[in-house]
Amino acid sequence: MVFDGKYPEMDSILDAELGEAIPSNTDHAISVSLPTWRSNVGYEENENWVVSKMRSGYPRFFIHPEIVALEKSIFETYGKPKERCMLFPSAAVTAACKSFVASRSQQSKDDVQTPDQEIRIICLTSSQVKSAPHPQADVWAIFLPELLYPIAREFWQHTGEGISSRRAVFIHKALREGNLSLVEQSIYSPSDSNSLHRGPSRYSKHSGGNAVSGSSSQKQRSSSGSEGISTKDFVEMRYGRNLEADAVQQAKLAMKQRISGSMFADSDSVGRTSTQARVQKISPEDVFLFPTGMSAIYNTHRLLRTLFGSSTMVEFGFPYLDTLKILEKFGDGCLFLGNGNDADLDELERVINNGKHISALFCEFPSNPLLRSPNLKRLRVLATRHQFVIVVDETIGNFVNVDVLPYADILVSSLTKVFSGDSNVMGGSCVINPKMPFYQDISLLAAKMFADNYWGEDAIFMERNSRDFASRVLRINQNADALAELLLKWPTIS
Template sequence: MGFSILPPTEVGCPIPENTPHAVSVTLPTWEATVAYEEGEDWVVQKMSSGYPRFFVHSRIQELCAWAEQRYGRPGECAWAFPTFEIAKRCRDFVRARSDHKKIRIMQLTTPHNDEGVPPVTIVFVFVPVALKPICKQYWQHTGEGISSRLGEFCLEEFSVIPKTDGHVKDYNAFHGSKFEEKVSAKPISESAEMQTFVEERFGRNLDGKFAAEAKEALQKRISSQIKHCSQNDVFLYPTGMTAIFSAHRAILEIAGDHKSICFGFPYVDTLNILRKFGPGVHFLGNGEDVDIDEVERLCKEEKILALFCEVPSNPLLKTPDLKRLRALADKYNFAIIVDDTVGNMLNIDVHDYADVVASSLTKVFSGDSNVMGGCVVLNSKSPWYSKFQETLEHQYEDTVWGEDAIYLERNSRDFAERNSHINQNAEAVVELLEKSPLVKKVFYPKTAPSKHHYEAIKTENGGYGGLVSIVLNDEDSAKRFFDTLQTAKGPSLGTNFTLTCPYAILAHYGELDFVESFGVDRNLVRISVGLEPKEELIRVFEKALSVCQ
C-alpha cells in the first residue's frame, strides 16, 4: 500500500484528478484559498469541483437549470432534493428567514427504463432568486441535497444528456447470488455468510440493482466494529452532516424544544445546525476540563436537551473528558451525541459514554475522495436507546443513492489496513514537526494535554488518527510552508493521499477573530496524512520546512 505524491496543482482541479464526482478541489496556494473565500474570478471561474455541500456539482446545476427552464416561473431558481419531506424542511427554513411564503415544491418521477432500474423521485424547491443564498445555507448545513450521481442519473433518464457508461450498470459483472467479501486483515471481521461484491476482479462496476446489498454490507461492516451495536442500530445517510442533523432532529422530537450544549470547538456546520434549527445552543468552545463545571451550572439552571462534541475535535484535536460528561448526562437526563469522524471507529470506542455516535463515512472510511456518506449508530445500552429507535423508525428516510452506496462499500473494504498505515505515517510526520524550531505548536491527540482522555477510549489496536494541525512561528512562514508543501491542497480530510489546507482561512474566513478566541489560530495549517511511503512523506515535509528557515 502507498503511492507517490503527485498532487494536482492547477487551481480548481478536482482532487483526485479526472474524477467526475470528486469531493475536494485544488487550492494550491494560500493566495488562492483567500481568493476563493473572497469570490475572485481567477479562482471561482476555474472551479470544476468542490466539497459537495459548499459547491453545487455541475450535474446538479444542469438538472436544476433544466427544471427552471421547463417548470420555473420568471425570477425563480430551483434546488433539488431526494424526497418531499426534505423539500418541505428546506421550504420551512427559507420561509422562517424571509417574507416570501409562496415557495413552490414540485415532484417528478423518472420514466421506466429497460435496464431494471426502478423509477426515481426527485423533488424541486422553487424560490425567488433573491432567496438562493438561504436555500444554499440549508443545502450546506444539512447535507440533504441530492448526490451528484443521482443528479447525473436524472439528467440521463429525463433525456437531458445522453446516457453514458459512467453509471454502475454493468449487469454482467455480477456472478451468482452470493458475494465473496474482499476484506483486509483484522480488525474488520464479518460472518462467513457476508455477501460482497466481485466486480473489482473483472475491472468493472457492479450492477446498480444490488445497492440494497451494498447498504447491508456497510451496516454490517460498521456494526461489527462497535460493541453494544447490531446491524439495525446503524442508519446510513448521504453525508456526515446529514447524520448529525438527523440526530439533532431526533432528540428535538424526543425531549422537546430545549437548548443543547456544543462542547469544544467543532466543525463549522455542526454549530450552524445547533444554532439555526431548534431553540439554540450554549457554545462552550474551549472544551477543556474546567468547562465541564459550566456544563453542570447550565444543567442546574435549565433543561439541557443534549451535549454535542467531537472526539477528537477538528482542528485542535482535543479530547473531552467523556467519563465526567457521561456522569452529568445521567444525573441531569440529557443525551450525549458524539461525532467520532476524526478519531474513527477503529481507533477509538466512545460507546461507553455516547448515546448516539454520528460519523462522516466520506473520510477515512472511504478514503478515495469520490463519494459522500455518513452514519448514525445507536448505543443499545443507552437509556435513550428505545426512544431513538422509535423516533428514527418514522423520521428516517433512506436517501443514500444506490450508486453512492456501491462506491462506498467498495472503497471501505480495506478500511482497517489503510487506517493502520495512516496512523503510522501521521506519527512519523508529527515527530518531524515537533522537532522543528520553525513550528510553534503541533495539535495531535497523542501529544495534546487531553491525551489521557483519548487513551481512555483508544481501542486495543487503534492509533491516533491521521489529522494533524500546526501553527508556525509567523504568518509569512505559514504561507511559505503551505505554498511549498507538495501535497494535495484543498478541503476535506481522511483521504488516502495527504491533503493540506489553511484551515481557519478556508472554514472561518469571515470570523477569524472569533475563532482565534477559542485557540484556532488564523494561520493554522491542517494536515490530513495519507498513505504515501513514509520516507517520501518525510522528505516532502522537510523540504517545505526548509524554505521557512
C-alpha cells in the same frame, strides 16, 4: 516558520491545475486543487480569479456541474421569471427546506419576507421498465423568489440533504430521453416510499431504496462486469471490483456490518490484540446511513427535537462550523460552550443545577479542526444524572482509533473522509447505542423518521472504497507517527 507577507509565486503552476478536480479525471470528485497559499486565501475571500476557475469542490460548498445542469433544464420547463430552483431527494426534505426558508425570511431584517405561497414545489419521477432491477427515481424541485435563494442555500449547505451528482446524472439522462414526468402529489403526503422499516425486510434486494445506474458516468454492468462502460469509469471502479449495480441493498448492509464490526473487533480485522477488543456488540440494525455526514447530524438533531420538544441543546467544544449552525438555526438554539474544557464542564454543571433543562449535548472526539477531546467520562456522569443525550461525532478519530461508544447515546460520522478514502463519494452514518437509557425511544423514532435517501450508486462506490478501511487506518496511524517523529526533530519547528 514566520510568514513574510509575500505570497508564493504562481509562475511555475499551470493555470489548468487551479480549480481542477482531485482526484483528476474523476467525474464525481469531492476535492479541488488549490495549489498555493495565495489560491487558498483567494478561495476563502471569494476572489474571482480563483472561483471562476473551479471545476470541482466539496459538494456541500460547491454545487456540482451535473447538478447545475439538471437545475437549469428543470427550470427551463417549470420555472418562472425572477425565480431560482434547488433540488432535493424527497418530499420530506423539500418540505423542511420550504419551512426553513419561510421561517428565516420572517426573521430577516433585510426586508426579504415573502408569502409562503410564492414558494412552489414539484416532484419529477423517472419511469423504469419492468425488467430493470431498480425502483423509480424521484427528484423534488423547490422554486422560490431570487431574494430567498441564499436562505435555501443555507439549508442545502448546513443539512447536507441535497441530491448527489450521480443522482443528477441519472435524472438528467431520464429527462433528456423523455422519461421524466411531473407527479401530482402533495408535498405533505404522509406516505414516504423511502422510509426505512426495521427488520430483515429492509435489506431485501427488492425492498425500498434508491434507484441506481444508467448514468453517463457509470452504466449498468452486464453479468460479465465490463460491457458498456468507458475505460475511465472502469478504472474508477477499480477494474470492475464494484458490486453489481443492482446490489444496492447488499452494499448498504455490508457497510452497516463494517461499521458495527469495527466497534467489536479482534486482531484479525483491525490489528488490535484480543485484550484490546471492545466488549460492546452493535447490531447493523442500529446503524443508519445518510448521503453526507452533515445529513446524519441534521437528522439526529431533528430526531432529538421531535423526542424532547422545546428544550436546550449544548454544543460542547469548538466544532465543525455547520454542526454549530444546525443547533443555532434549527429548533430552539443552543448553549455554546466553545472551549470544551473542565471550566466549561463546571459551567455546564452550574447551568443545570440552576434549573436549566438540557435535552442533548453534541461534541466531537477529537474536535475539527482544533483536535481537542472533551472529558467524556465526566460528561457521561452528568448525562446519566440529569437525563440528557450525548451525541459524539468521531469522524476525526474514526471507528477504529477511538472507543467512545460507552459514553455516547448516539455516534455520528462522516464516511466521506477516512472510511471512504478515495475522495469520490459522500456519505454519513448514525449509530444508536443499545446500552443507553434512551435507546428504546430513540430507536423507535429513528425507524419512523430516518429515510433512506442515500443514492444507490453512491452506496456502491462507498462500499467498494471502504473494504480496506480498518487496515488503511492502521497504515495512516503508522505514517502519522513517523511524520510526527520527523517534525519533532526538525530544527525550525518548536
